[in-house]
Amino acid sequence: MVAVFIMAIGFLIATPIWKTQIQREKEEELIFRGKQYVEAVRLFQIKYPGSFPKSFEELVEERCLRKMFKDPMTEHGEWDVIVPYGGASGRREGATQKILVVPQSALSSVDNPRIIGVVSSSPDKSIKIYFDQETYDKWLFYYGFDPEKMPEIVYYGETEKR
Secondary structure, three states: OHHHHHHHHHHHHHHHHHHHHHHHHHHHHHHHHHHHHHHHHHHHHHHOOOOOOOOHHHHHHOOOOOOOOOOOOOOOOOOEEEEEOOOOOOOOOOOOOEEEEEEHHHHHHOOOOOOOEEEOOOOOEEEEEEOOEEEHHHOEEEOOOOOOOOOEEEEOOOOOOO
16 A cells, blocks of 8 residues: 555656656757758758748648658647748848748638748747747747847737737
């Protein structure tokens, strides 16, 4: 009976540590996958200067992305997509000052989408602080990103930033 009690206490102590370790691993995977999309857009730009992909499928078809990666921070795995806001080009020379974040499922509703990157759709608080951002939906991965010049984020269907 005492042994079972000690094992139960040990399990209760280990569970939060285990959950924290899993979350840290997911955060590292989020960074890896986000950077894969940035690299894919960069390669697309080399192949087609001045053009941006209109879908993730296009990145795979053009062999810029090995496969479509899921957002590891959400159960459904869908990313929010980053496109330049308004007339911004999304080019590397000078970071984009304003970006539009569109749910992946709503991308077909955007006229002539020009994908420059991805961001997690999870609003959860992170363990790691990534470029001064504490929630996953602020961890931006896009071509032309300059951490010294954080862009204004506009969310699809909203007129003001969160």
